[in-house]
Amino acid sequence: MAKKGAIIELRDVWKTYQMGATTVQALRGISLQIFEDEFVAVQGPSGSGKSTSVNMIGCLDLPTKGSIFLDGKDISKLSESELAQIRGRRIGFVFQQFNLIPTLSAIENVMLPMTFQGVPFEKRRERAENLLKLVDMDDRANHRPSELSGGEQQRIAIARALVNDPEVVLADEPTGNLDSKTGAMIMDFLKKLNKEGKTIVMVTHDNNLARKAERVIFLKDGEIVKHLS
Amino acid sequence: MIRDYLRISFFNFKNRKLRAFLTVVGILIGMTAIISLISLGQGMKDAINSEFESVGIDRIIISAGGASFGPMGSSLAVKQLTEDDLDVVKKSKGVEKAEGILFKTAKIEFNGKVVYAQVGGTPTDADSRKEIENVGLFKVEDGRQFKESDKYAAILGYSVAHDMFKKDLKTGEKILINDAEFKIVGLQRKVGSIIHDNLVRIPLSTAREIFNEKTEVSSIFARTNPGFVPSDVAENIKSDLRKHRNVKEGEEDFSVQTSQQLISSLNTILTLVQVVITGIAAISLFVGGVGIMNTMYTAVTERRKDIGIMKSIGAKNSHILILFLIESGMIGIVGGALGIILGFGISFLVQLIAEAYGIVTLKASFSLFLIGGALIFSFLMGTISGVTPAIQASKLQPVEALRKK
Ligand SMILES: Nc1ncnc2c1ncn2[C@@H]1O[C@H](COP(=O)(O)OP(=O)(O)O)[C@@H](O)[C@H]1O
Ligand SMILES: [Mg+2]
Numbered sequence: 001m002a003k004k005g006a007i008i009e010l011r012d013v014w015k016t017y018q019m020g021a022t023t024v025q026a027l028r029g030i031s032l033q034i035f036e037d038e039f040v041a042v043q044g045p046s047g048s049g050k051s052t053s054v055n056m057i058g059c060l061d062l063p064t065k066g067s068i069f070l071d072g073k074d075i076s077k078l079s080e081s082e083l084a085q086i087r088g089r090r091i092g093f094v095f096q097q098f099n100l101i102p103t104l105s106a107i108e109n110v111m112l113p114m115t116f117q118g119v120p121f122e123k124r125r126e127r128a129e130n131l132l133k134l135v136d137m138d139d140r141a142n143h144r145p146s147e148l149s150g151g152e153q154q155r156i157a158i159a160r161a162l163v164n165d166p167e168v169v170l171a172d173e174p175t176g177n178l179d180s181k182t183g184a185m186i187m188d189f190l191k192k193l194n195k196e197g198k199t200i201v202m203v204t205h206d207n208n209l210a211r212k213a214e215r216v217i218f219l220k221d222g223e224i225v226k227h228l229s
Numbered sequence: 230m231i232r233d234y235l236r237i238s239f240f241n242f243k244n245r246k247l248r249a250f251l252t253v254v255g256i257l258i259g260m261t262a263i264i265s266l267i268s269l270g271q272g273m274k275d276a277i278n279s280e281f282e283s284v285g286i287d288r289i290i291i292s293a294g295g296a297s298f299g300p301m302g303s304s305l306a307v308k309q310l311t312e313d314d315l316d317v318v319k320k321s322k323g324v325e326k327a328e329g330i331l332f333k334t335a336k337i338e339f340n341g342k343v344v345y346a347q348v349g350g351t352p353t354d355a356d357s358r359k360e361i362e363n364v365g366l367f368k369v370e371d372g373r374q375f376k377e378s379d380k381y382a383a384i385l386g387y388s389v390a391h392d393m394f395k396k397d398l399k400t401g402e403k404i405l406i407n408d409a410e411f412k413i414v415g416l417q418r419k420v421g422s423i424i425h426d427n428l429v430r431i432p433l434s435t436a437r438e439i440f441n442e443k444t445e446v447s448s449i450f451a452r453t454n455p456g457f458v459p460s461d462v463a464e465n466i467k468s469d470l471r472k473h474r475n476v477k478e479g480e481e482d483f484s485v486q487t488s489q490q491l492i493s494s495l496n497t498i499l500t501l502v503q504v505v506i507t508g509i510a511a512i513s514l515f516v517g518g519v520g521i522m523n524t525m526y527t528a529v530t531e532r533r534k535d536i537g538i539m540k541s542i543g544a545k546n547s548h549i550l551i552l553f554l555i556e557s558g559m560i561g562i563v564g565g566a567l568g569i570i571l572g573f574g575i576s577f578l579v580q581l582i583a584e585a586y587g588i589v590t591l592k593a594s595f596s597l598f599l600i601g602g603a604l605i606f607s608f609l610m611g612t613i614s615g616v617t618p619a620i621q622a623s624k625l626q627p628v629e630a631l632r633k634k
Binding site for chain 1: 233236237534535537538539540541542543544545546547548626627628631
């Protein structure tokens, strides 16, 4: 399959969380590579470390032990603001809870990632409008998230994830809070994005959805237990 | 960029109106105090200065009893000053001129209406007249000053002529003072001093007759010789009067004050008032700052998730920091703006009240410079109060921030 170099590589990544007196071993030596243009699904029971892995891939979290390479370079050497730049430009996050800013309108939410990249207002507005059209939400541009259905909010979230034209879209159970019909629609959209050249990593419980991916990684207790391609 | 921050911050501010308002109260009170203090402070100084410019700084006022501020202190318990004391003062080293004035509260009647006012019996010999007429507070705008031959003649203060009776009194009209008929010969101009605008002047000799006071003088007004320092002359007068009235140093039953002392005691009071108001302002601003800090900590906790979201879509720590600093600055500026409005409102009210009481010189000053400075100050105040919460917000780990509590 993908013969080009990996965009992102996790090499023997461990993550330990301290919860008061108890330590939680979220990841125990995960190694994986994400290649350009692929569609990877991550599966596993709740608490198995799927979100933690995806957050590592998206440079949102750093390992307790082990290394993460972006384009072959170790990101542990990067500063906080350089990591923020990577998240802003090269990665697009889509979450299960949509995670829109509740006080901003749909279009303002979509414009926000560009704000942090210093894109001028007019350009942001134009680009956000185009993306809202792409997810078929242009007629809801000025609504607050609370005025939108789950499926609509997730479409806004996808528009936001795409607005800085990232290479990789990380979707952590994007259909988890949606009914199956809406979920299928979101899935089709992600699939279409993948065809257009985006690398997609998607966490899902749904075997039917996972089957549509090129590659499936199974996690259990913070370890990769199965790897299907 | 700033505009975007403002949008994001201001949205949050708008959604929490009540809390934002409560947060703002401290800054509001503090700024109100500062603004009214500054805008009135200059007016107060001007008022005092102009009052004393018209009196002159080479004046010394001697009155019976302990230290008092004006010529009104003629209570029964104290040993009064007399013409003899006046003679002593006139002979004191450094005294150029001195006059005694007899002040009494008297019944004034015009057209059947009775009011009570201060009547001042002033000497009408040529020398004394010249002295009195030179004082700005006794200038006449209509009619004339006294002549040596005047007996039952009166010169009215502005308020007596224009405010006390139903109609304005005019020169040539007659009034009754303690049932004796006087002809109005002059009307004083408005001088903005309650005492002088409410005074009726009559010749001293006539005052002695109608009040049946043979020798008493209520106050002695002395002018110093230009070659002497007023405070030295005051000491000379004090020592001479002690000898004459047979009292020990420190037990004086009279007071001697130079007009400079009067100015400085008024300035002391003014300074005291300013210190107290500044203190109140400082405390309010401090409380306001703590309030903003508290509100911002709450905001950081409430917006944890938003912070996580923003970081996941590319916000740097510095973006989050600026966002919260601008938000706390906005709270400061809103408090400051309300304080500025309220402060100027109070100043304007004080000015109106002062005008109603005839203190025309007490003008509130309104300057754009002051408004701009106050706005910048309150923005900085809010920003500084928000520094530690903003740092806390900016340092949140994105994954931690995103997790539901
Ligand atoms: N920030 C955190 N603090 C403490 N424990 C955490 C944190 N994030 C994840 N965990 C724990 O790590 C384990 C893996 O979590 P997660 O990656 O979210 O699993 P999944 O997404 O597969 O359900 C869980 O036991 C979870 O409770
Ligand atoms: Mg998860």
